Structure formats: C-alpha cells, structure tokens
Amino acid sequence: MSGPTLLVGAVAYHERVVPIWEIFREYFSARDVPVDYVLYSNYERQAEALLDGKIDIGWNTNTAFVRIRHVAGEPVRILGMRDVDSDWATLVVTRKGEGVEKVSELSGTRLALGSRDSGHAAILPLYYLAREGLDAVNDCELIRFDTDLGKHGDTGDSELRVLRAVADGEAGAGAVGAPIWASLKAKADPLISGLEVQWRSEDYYHCNFTVLGSMDRAVADRWSAALLAMDYNDPSLRYAMDLEGVKKWLPGDEKGYATLTEAMVQQGYFG
Amino acid sequence: MNSPPQDTATRSIDAGDIEFGDGLEILLSTVFQAAEPGQTIDVATSSRSTALELPGWARSTGHSAERDWKETNGNGQRFVVRVRRGEAAPVLAPDLPSRGEPMPLRLGSQFHTTDLVNAAPERLPGSPDPGYGLIPLGAVPESGGPQYSWRLNHHDDLWAEEITDLTERASSAQWDATVDVPWNEALGLPDDVERAVAQVMTFIASNEYVALYVPSKFLPQVNSAFVDILMWLASHIHDEARHVEVFTKRALIGGQRGYALASTQMSLHSLLEEDDFSSASLLLNVLGEGTFIDLLGFISRNAPDAATAACARLAHRDEQRHVHFGISHVRRSQKLDPDSTPQLIGAVEARAAKLATLTGLSPVLLESLTILAAGSTRSASLRRGAAGVKELTRLMEVNRIRRLRAAGFDAETAHHLSELHTPNLM
Numbered sequence: 160m161s162g163p164t165l166l167v168g169a170v171a172y173h174e175r176v177v178p179i180w181e182i183f184r185e186y187f188s189a190r191d192v193p194v195d196y197v198l199y200s201n202y203e204r205q206a207e208a209l210l211d212g213k214i215d216i217g218w219n220t221n222t223a224f225v226r227i228r229h230v231a232g233e234p235v236r237i238l239g240m241r242d243v244d245s246d247w248a249t250l251v252v253t254r255k256g257e258g259v260e261k262v263s264e265l266s267g268t269r270l271a272l273g274s275r276d277s278g279h280a281a282i283l284p285l286y287y288l289a290r291e292g293l294d295a296v297n298d299c300e301l302i303r304f305d306t307d308l309g310k311h312g313d314t315g316d317s318e319l320r321v322l323r324a325v326a327d328g329e330a331g332a333g334a335v336g337a338p339i340w341a342s343l344k345a346k347a348d349p350l351i352s353g354l355e356v357q358w359r360s361e362d363y364y365h366c367n368f369t370v371l372g373s374m375d376r377a378v379a380d381r382w383s384a385a386l387l388a389m390d391y392n393d394p395s396l397r398y399a400m401d402l403e404g405v406k407k408w409l410p411g412d413e414k415g416y417a418t419l420t421e422a423m424v425q426q427g428y429f430g
Numbered sequence: 431m432n433s434p435p436q437d438t439a440t441r442s443i444d445a446g447d448i449e450f451g452d453g454l455e456i457l458l459s460t461v462f463q464a465a466e467p468g469q470t471i472d473v474a475t476s477s478r479s480t481a482l483e484l485p486g487w488a489r490s491t492g493h494s495a496e497r498d499w500k501e502t503n504g505n506g507q508r509f510v511v512r513v514r515r516g517e518a519a520p521v522l523a524p525d526l527p528s529r530g531e532p533m534p535l536r537l538g539s540q541f542h543t544t545d546l547v548n549a550a551p552e553r554l555p556g557s558p559d560p561g562y563g564l565i566p567l568g569a570v571p572e573s574g575g576p577q578y579s580w581r582l583n584h585h586d587d588l589w590a591e592e593i594t595d596l597t598e599r600a601s602s603a604q605w606d607a608t609v610d611v612p613w614n615e616a617l618g619l620p621d622d623v624e625r626a627v628a629q630v631m632t633f634i635a636s637n638e639y640v641a642l643y644v645p646s647k648f649l650p651q652v653n654s655a656f657v658d659i660l661m662w663l664a665s666h667i668h669d670e671a672r673h674v675e676v677f678t679k680r681a682l683i684g685g686q687r688g689y690a691l692a693s694t695q696m697s698l699h700s701l702l703e704e705d706d707f708s709s710a711s712l713l714l715n716v717l718g719e720g721t722f723i724d725l726l727g728f729i730s731r732n733a734p735d736a737a738t739a740a741c742a743r744l745a746h747r748d749e750q751r752h753v754h755f756g757i758s759h760v761r762r763s764q765k766l767d768p769d770s771t772p773q774l775i776g777a778v779e780a781r782a783a784k785l786a787t788l789t790g791l792s793p794v795l796l797e798s799l800t801i802l803a804a805g806s807t808r809s810a811s812l813r814r815g816a817a818g819v820k821e822l823t824r825l826m827e828v829n830r831i832r833r834l835r836a837a838g839f840d841a842e843t844a845h846h847l848s849e850l851h852t853p854n855l856m
Contacts, residue, residue: 242492242494242516243489243490246485246489246495250486337485337489338486338489340483341483341486344451344455344483345450345487345490352451355479356479356482356483357479358482359482359485391492391517392517392519394522395574406492406518
C-alpha cells in the first residue's frame with residue numbers, strides 16, 4: 160500500500176538533475192514509496208524549505224547538512240548517501256616536479272581555492288592543511304574562485320578554475336576534490352596534464368539525504384530501504400545512477416561530518 | 431601513510447611507474463575485471479602522486495580503497511594501496527562465450543560475406559524483436575540500451591536466394607564515374623545529337639533517383655538483425671548514387687540540357703509511394719530496372735560516342751544484379767505465401783490506375799532516343815534509328831514477360847502485368 164507522496168528537494172546544479180529525478184521518481188513509485196521532487200537554485204533556499212517543512216527530504220551537500228543540523232533545533236536524520244560520499248577527500252595539486260614532501264613546504268605560495276561555500280574545495284582544505292602544519296590563511300596568499308555560490312561546489316566550475324590557475328602558474332598550488340581530479344584523469348584532460356597530486360586529505364563525508372527528526376520513522380525507514388535497494392546492475396537504473404555518480408547507496412551516519420562541522424565553526428560560518 | 435596490514439590480499443600487482451593517463455587505468459581495469467566482487471588487490475606504484483590518486487580512481491570505477499602504506503625494498507620505496515573490488519558489473523551482459531572456431535576462408539585468403547553469415551556463432555533470427563539494437567552479427571548485447579522500433583521484422587519477407595553472393599559481386603564490381611568513363615570522347619558531338627543525348631541521359635538520371643530512393647526508404651525500416659539484407663540494400667543504394675552521378679555528368683558534359691518531364695516525375699512518384707517491400711521490388715527491380723537493362727543495352731550498342739556507351743555499359747552491369755535480386759525475391763515470396771500473388775498483381779494494377787493518363791513513351795524522349803541511335807539527323811540515319819527504337823520496344827516487352835515468368839507469374843498474368851507497366855519504362 161502506498162504511503163503519502165514524499166517531497167524531495169534537490170539543487171539544480173546541472174540539467175542532468177531532471178532526468179535523474181524523473182527516473183528515481185518512477186523507481187520509488189514502483190516500490191510504494193512515491194516521491195515527487197522540487198528543484199532549488201541554491202542549497203540555502205532548500206535548507207530553509209526543509210526546516211520550514213515545505214519538503215520532506217533534502218538532497219544536501221555536506222556544507223548544507225552541517226548548517227541544517229546547526230540551526231534545526233532538533234535532531235536530524237540521514238536516510239542515505241552515495242558510495243562516493245563516504246570517502247570523499249581533498250587533494251592539493253601543483254605543477255609536476257615540485258616535489259612537495261610536506262604541505263608545510265607550501266608556506267609562502269599562492270594557494271588557489273574553490274567556492275567559499277564548497278566544503279571540499281575551500282573550507283576543508285584550510286582545516287586539514289592547518290592540521291598538517293600549514294596555516295594557509297596567514298602563510299599563503301589565497302586565491303579564491305567564488306563562482307556558482309549557493310551550489311556548494313557542485314558544478315565543479317570553481318575547481319576547474321583552481322586547476323587552470325595552477326597550470327597557468329597564477330597559483331603555486333590548488334585544492335580540489337578527489338572526484339573531479341579522477342574524472343579529469345579518466346578522460347586525460349589536457350588541463351591537468353602538467354599537474355600532479357602532492358597531498359590527499361583524510362576521508363570525509365559529502366552529500367546525504369537529510370530529514371528532520373520529526374519525520375515519521377517508519378516512513379523514513381521505508382524510503383531509506385528503497386533507496387539502498389537500488390541496484391547499479393539493473394539496466395533501468397544504471398543511466399540515472401551514472402548521472403548521479405553513484406554505484407551503491409549507503410545508509411550514512413553523522414561521523415564523517417565532524418571535521419567539516421569543526422572547520423565551519425573555526426572559520427566563522429555560523430556567525 | 432599507514433603500516434602494512436597483517437593479512438594478505440587476494441592478489442597484488444606492481445604497476446611500476448606507469449601513471450593514470452598513460453595506461454595505468456587499462457592495466458587496473460584488466461586486473462579488476464578478472465577478480466570477483468569483494469576480493470582485494472594490492473596495487474603497488476613507485477609514484478607517490480599515483481598512490482594518492484588511486485582511491486579516487488577506485489571509487490569512480492565502483493571499487494573502494496581500504497588502506498595504503500609505504501614499503502621499502504632494494505629498488506627503493508614503493509607505495510601500496512589495497513583496493514576491494516566492487517559489485518558493479520562493467521557491462522550489463524552475460525560473460526562472453528569462450529573462443530570459438532575461426533571463420534572459414536576461401537582460396538586467396540578471401541573472407542566471403544556468404545561464409546560470414548553462414549558460419550556466424552548464431553544464425554540470423556527469422557523474426558527478431560522489433561526493438562533489436564544496432565548490434566553487429568555475433569555480438570553479445572548489453573542490457574539497458576534504447577528500444578528501437580523496426581517496421582520490417584520478418585527475414586522471409588525481405589530475403590532472396592544468393593543475396594550475399596549478389597552483395598559480394600556488388601563490392602567487387604565497383605567502378606568510378608570520374609575515371610572509368612572516357613569523358614573526352616563525349617565532347618564534340620553536333621548540337622542536335624548532343625541535345626538528344628542530354629535528353630536521354632537526363633531521363634535516365636531522373637529514373638535513377640527513384641532507384642536510389644526506394645531502397646533508401648526501406649533500409650532504415652529493416653530490423654538491424656538482418657545484416658545480409660542491410661548490406662544488400664546498402665550496395666543497391668551505392669550503385670544507384672553512382673548511376674545518378676554518371677548520367678548527370680553525361681547529360682551536362684556537352685553543354686546541352688534536357689527536360690525533367692512531368693510524365694517521368696508522375697511515374698516515379700507513384701513508385702516511391704509503394705510501402706510494401708515485395709511490391710516495390712516487383713515494380714522497381716523486376717519491371718523498372720528490368721526494362722532499363724534493355725534500354726541501357728540498346729544505348730551501349732548505339733551511342734554516338736564512347737563515353738555515353740561506357741556510362742550505359744557500367745550501369746547495365748549493376749542493374750543486372752538488382753534485377754536478379756528482384757526476380758529471386760518475388761519468386762520466393764510467391765512460393766512461400768501464395769496469397770502474396772494477388773497482392774503483387776494488385777500493386778501493379780493500382781500503380782497503373784494512377785498513371786492512366788500516360789499513354790506512351792513521351793514524344794520528347796522517343797525523338798531523342800531515335801536521334802541518339804541514329805547518330806545524326808540525316809534521314810537515312812533517322813530511319814535506322816527509328817527502326818532500332820521500335821525493335822527496342824518489342825524487346826522490352828518480350829523480356830519483361832520473360833522476367834515476370836521467371837519471378838513466378840503464369841503466362842497470362844505476366845502478359846497482363848507487362849501491359850500495365852508504366853510507359854515511362856521505370
């Protein structure tokens with residue numbers, strides 16, 4: 160028996176979001192947990208909608224999740240994340256041959272960062288580099304590419320600018336997410352042919368499906384179970400899962416957001 | 431980096447100094463595809479940078495990096511990343527079958543199309559799924575591809591004996607309309623003769639258009655599982671494109687131009703409207719191109735110049751194959767399904783009804799054909815030309831009936847259909 164239709168919010172960072180959710184909508188409906196979707200132009204608006212109860216589930220970035228949890232005033236719950244979200248990492252890249260053994264050697268260089276609201280290309284790089292002994296805010300000249308603000312780095316635009324700045328010599332080093340580097344490598348993109356990875360952060364979590372703690376637990380469980388049952392080897396799902404960049408959905412938990420939470424507090428994101 | 435684990439991986443691979451972008455992903459793909467889901471593989475590299483990239487590669491390909499460490503041996507240090515193979519199948523299809531027998535070759539290292547079709551791992555399906563993909567013969571299709579919707583899904587409705595041999599012959603009989611015609615021989619005919627040649631060539635070129643469009647119309651309707659039919663139709667289309675080319679070149683080379691007659695257009699339009707494959711084959715291959723074989727033979731024997739003769743001779747060779755297909759196909763269709771005979775007759779009758787206003791070969795064409803055969807406008811020559819054209823008309827009728835008989839029609843029906851055939855010849 161079908162329950163009420165759940166409303167999922169997603170940010171339209173790319174036109175592929177529509178075919179993804181059209182296919183997912185069909186999938187969830189066939190499993191008696193019908194959903195519809197609403198697209199937002201930015202994560203702040205979507206977070207507001209979740210907190211106001213206008214949507215039931217938010218497909219959030221890590222930055223959006225941490226913010227929602229901070230202001231919710233009630234426990235929030237994670238209903239799932241992609242495999243790729245479970246071991247996201249930040250890379251620091253330089254031009255080839257720089258031979259950086261420790262990130263502290265980057266002191267004094269121009270360090271390129273992605274959008275200010277990107278966890279992986281701006282907030283966490285500063286946090287992890289500081290832990291490794293590089294106070295980049297004070298010891299490096301930061302070059303920030305604040306493009307597509309509100310999308311939290313989803314478009315990849317600011318990371319491409321970071322890589323271009325390093326390739327062109329405008330910056331001595333740059334921070335990007337491991338997935339964008341892997342995808343550029345996979346297609347042998349000439350943009351990165353002269354660059355190499357010098358450092359990789361520890362793993363942290365990225366996106367997740369967030370609901371407020373007040374959501375009916377049984378309904379949330381049923382939706383989560385349907386999500387986790389998606390099979391990448393099912394021909395009717397492979398296209399959408401490829402577009403979403405997921406091969407397996409995982410249950411998710413909150414432990415992988417600890418460092419980002421700390422970083423956002425340190426860097427004054429909560430005022 | 432961490433310390434080496436106590437347990438050992440299912441297998442390990444030393445990638446040396448090969449990097450991503452230089453072939454490492456191919457090497458890893460081969461190794462991981464051979465492993466079972468859940469198995470672990472230690473990937474060693476001499477490059478720290480590559481080791482830092484390995485977790486990202488693993489995730490993007492559906493695997494997961496579990497641990498990394500550094501080792502030092504006599505050759506220096508190397509970085510190791512342990513990766514667990516994921517469950518994602520790279521291709522949504524059964525495993526490829528084990529290697530089978532090689533394909534048969536003929537003397538001279540020739541690999542014939544007939545042998546390809548006959549010795550393929552699977553026989554061509556008789557009535558495949560109308561949604562069949564663009565899947566080459568013998569390939570193992572992956573699930574999840576788009577659904578097609580082919581209109582022609584029964585092999586028997588399209589096939590003819592010797593179809594692969596005919597395709598083979600078409601490939602080996604290719605010619606080049608640019609260099610295989612002695613074009614300089616076409617220059618210098620008197621004005622009236624050149625005008626007549628230009629008119630006849632324009633007429634033939636017009637007809638070649640329909641011979642090009644009819645198989646072109648059917649090809650994209652044919653189920654992609656029928657590779658033999660596709661190759662045949664493609665060779666037919668290729669032949670006709672060259673015929674359009676060579677007769678257009680001959681029409682214009684001498685500076686004269688001809689009319690594209692409305693009667694011709696009307697006739698061709700009615701042929702292009704035929705939507706049934708076998709009926710179209712009867713109308714085009716057996717009746718139209720059959721009649722053209724006689725016309726082209728006549729021109730090759732009576733042309734006033736060697737270039738015109740060569741154009742007709744080269745096209746004549748191709749048309750024989752098309753007629754062969756048509757006769758064989760129509761005969762087989764009637765044999766397999768006797769009910770198809772009235773349908774075929776009906777198609778000829780219906781077309782004839784549409785062309786009721788055409789009562790004979792256009793006077794413009796008749797006049798041009800006569801001058802072409804005469805080679806001049808002197809009366810003695812014209813008399814000879816006129817006699818030749820009269821004989822051609824008779825020959826066309828006789829041969830058309832003969833071909834219809836060969837295609838499986840009884841004598842009375844063959845006469846009936848021949849009489850109904852378009853005065854436009856095609």
